[in-house]
């Protein structure tokens with residue numbers, strides 16, 4: 121892995137455009153209930169990108185994988201909690217567009233945006249920035265997490281889930297924010313950052329229909345900040361979730377670098393509703 125901040129412009133200039141891949145994590149500083157740090161989404165994006173880079177470096181030793189400085193820029197909806205540093209959706213799109221353009225104008229052909237935050241407005245702002253860049257420079261940028269993580273459209277070549285994880289994901293699927301999924305993933309990588317006794321925390325149950333209306337879920341989670349089941353967290357499941365996410369990401373990056381058709385990985389399922397594209 122190459123850190124962009126460690127190299128000179130001359131080193132970057134020498135890199136073959138088709139064999140260089142940039143990884144741009146973009147997610148919010150955001151409240152994650154009483155037990156998880158404000159940096160949860162940024163940490164997870166970084167973990168997944170680094171694990172995916174490790175897989176790619178083994179499979180494609182000629183590839184230069186460059187980690188970009190992380191962008192703490194995002195649209196979000198957990199209003200009323202200190203520590204949420206949100207931007208407007210259009211501003212997210214504009215900032216990311218300018219970052220992508222700075223790379224694309226020098227002929228770089230592979231920019232992977234790791235948008236590790238599930239809010240549809242964030243996902244669609246990011247996807248729109250990629251689409252605008254691609255309409256100007258060709259297929260150079262992709263943000264696959266809206267599809268492969270947040271819409272459940274995993275690559276067909278992706279590894280099978282263990283029976284235990286599969287069961288949990290089906291049974292406790294309404295685990296939208298700082299619940300067992302995110303807590304398990306942080307537990308697997310940064311257990312020292314988990315702050316309170318998760319086993320005494322309440323389940324806060326919200327359906328996918330209720331998730332459409334912030335006033336409904338913000339009322340349910342008032343004083344807490346999670347939506348889901350933190351007490352069901354498990355380090356082993358967290359490790360598997362991180363590994364699956366990273367290996368799925370590596371599959372998409374591999375196909376993108378080979379310039380195969382990646383259209384199925386481009387969009388969150390709500391992209392098809394025009395209102396989201398108007399607001400971003």
Ligand SMILES: [Zn+2]
Nearest residue numbers: 160161298302
């Ligand atoms: Zn999160």
